[in-house]
Amino acid sequence: MLPINVAGCRKLSSILTVTLMITCGWSVVGETSSPPLHIVPPPPTLEEMRNATYTGIDTTPIKLTDGRYEREPYIPGGVIRQRIELLDGQPAIGDLDGDGVMDAVAFLSENDGGTATVLHMAVMSRIKGKIVNIATIRLGDRINIRSIAVERGQITLDLLQFGAKDAACCPSELIARVWTLERTGMVERVAKKRQGTLKLGTLEGDEWLFRGFTPQLTQPEGTGASFLLEKDQISGSAGCNRFMGTATATKVPGVVTLKATKSTNKECGGREMKDEEEYLEAVRKTVKFGFFLGDLTLSWQKKDGSLGVMRFAHRVPGR
Numbered sequence: 001m002l003p004i005n006v007a008g009c010r011k012l013s014s015i016l017t018v019t020l021m022i023t024c025g026w027s028v029v030g031e032t033s034s035p036p037l038h039i040v041p042p043p044p045t046l047e048e049m050r051n052a053t054y055t056g057i058d059t060t061p062i063k064l065t066d067g068r069y070e071r072e073p074y075i076p077g078g079v080i081r082q083r084i085e086l087l088d089g090q091p092a093i094g095d096l097d098g099d100g101v102m103d104a105v106a107f108l109s110e111n112d113g114g115t116a117t118v119l120h121m122a123v124m125s126r127i128k129g130k131i132v133n134i135a136t137i138r139l140g141d142r143i144n145i146r147s148i149a150v151e152r153g154q155i156t157l158d159l160l161q162f163g164a165k166d167a168a169c170c171p172s173e174l175i176a177r178v179w180t181l182e183r184t185g186m187v188e189r190v191a192k193k194r195q196g197t198l199k200l201g202t203l204e205g206d207e208w209l210f211r212g213f214t215p216q217l218t219q220p221e222g223t224g225a226s227f228l229l230e231k232d233q234i235s236g237s238a239g240c241n242r243f244m245g246t247a248t249a250t251k252v253p254g255v256v257t258l259k260a261t262k263s264t265n266k267e268c269g270g271r272e273m274k275d276e277e278e279y280l281e282a283v284r285k286t287v288k289f290g291f292f293l294g295d296l297t298l299s300w301q302k303k304d305g306s307l308g309v310m311r312f313a314h315r316v317p318g319r
Contacts, residue, residue: 043093043102044124044131050086056136056185057084057110057120080113089293094150096123096181103134103181105148105155107293115168119143121155123181137179137186144171144291147314154189155179160198160291171290172197172253198253203229203289207236208296208312210279225279227296227312234258234283238276240268243283258286258298282310 044052050067062069062084071082091104103125110118119139125132144160156178163173174195179186196202210225226236235244245260260283268276287307288299296312 041101041126041129044091044104044126046086046088046091046106048131049091049104049106049124052124052131052133054084054108054120054122054133054136056122056133056138057108058082074113082113083111085109087293089295091124092148092150092155094153094155096150096153096155097125097134098153101125103150105150107139107145116141119145121157121179121186123155123186135181135185142171145293146174146291147294153180155181155186158195163197166253170253170255170288174198174202198290200229200232200247200249200256203296204231205229207315209315211295211311211313213282214297214309214311225276226315227283227298234260235263238262238280240272240276241266243280245283254288254290256286256289258283260284279310282308286310 049064051064054062054064064084064086067086067088069082069084073079073081085108087107087109091106093102093104095101096103096105103123106122106124108120108122110120118141121137121139122133123135125134127134139157139159140161142162146158146160149156156176159175159177160171161173161175162171166172174197176193176195177188178190180189181187206228208227210227224237225239228234228236229247232247233244234247235242237243241262241264243260244263245258248257249255250257260280262280267273282300283298285300285302286298287301290297290299292311294314296314298310298312299307300310302308
């Protein structure tokens with residue numbers, strides 16, 4: 001009879017037990033285990049929101065296709081109809097309900113065929129893998145957004161809107177409004193705070209980087225063209241050369257005349273020089289300035305009398 005190694009058997013038994021536990025998924029009493037890995041879903045993207053469903057704009061949910069929705073004409077065979085469009089630009093991101101998941105704030109315009117264009121603000125989130133519109137609020141007719149911030153569970157908008165005595169062409173009232181997301185929807189938390197009226201000084205000291213001409217932003221951001229106002233003096237880069245000039249405002253809010261000439265005379269590539277001349281020509285023909293989703297807009301007079309629009313992104317100091 002062979003001698004029995006008790007210690008060796010105990011060691012072998014322990015190894016077999018642990019192996020069985022791992023294989024069969026048994027838990028070990030008294031043993032600690034790592035908590036399950038929690039994966040935070042990414043916020044909704046602009047592309048996803050271009051094909052999402054929105055509530056709170058109409059009596060029934062609105063399903064966008066490629067960022068647009070068009071109802072059937074009010075009169076059969078007519079052209080007047082409701083149109084809703086998701087405005088371009090990257091959405092503002094932040095955790096509005098404290099659940100650790102980043103929400104997205106987007107804006108939609110609504111037009112029923114008249115002169116009014118109503119702006120709506122929508123909060124979107126990713127719930128169980130799906131893009132869901134969790135709240136929508138009506139901001140008002142022809143509202144222009146100067147800046148958007150989502151911080152500490154609040155949405156803060158600096159707006160340009162129509163005052164009581166403003167002409168239909170030209171909003172003048174600068175105002176700040178704040179919302180939080182509650183179970184009942186978005187709630188405006190503080191009284192509207194007036195910040196004065198629109199004037200040239202509103203732009204003073206801020207540098208703006210040229211994004212391109214609308215409706216298609218034909219010039220990618222970061223190509224070098226820029227715009228800066230100091231008192232009544234303008235300056236910046238046209239892409240290849242620097243320029244400088246003057247700005248003259250009128251009594252009508254947002255109406256302005258710009259004069260610009262090159263302050264350097266470098267020779268650049270043919271395409272670059274063409275883009276530069278196109279940019280400077282639009283600056284020289286600028287007749288209005290305003291805002292759109294945080295961008296500065298300069299509206300310039302085309303040969304056919306219509307207005308073209310340039311968009312500029314605010315340059316953050318230190319970047």
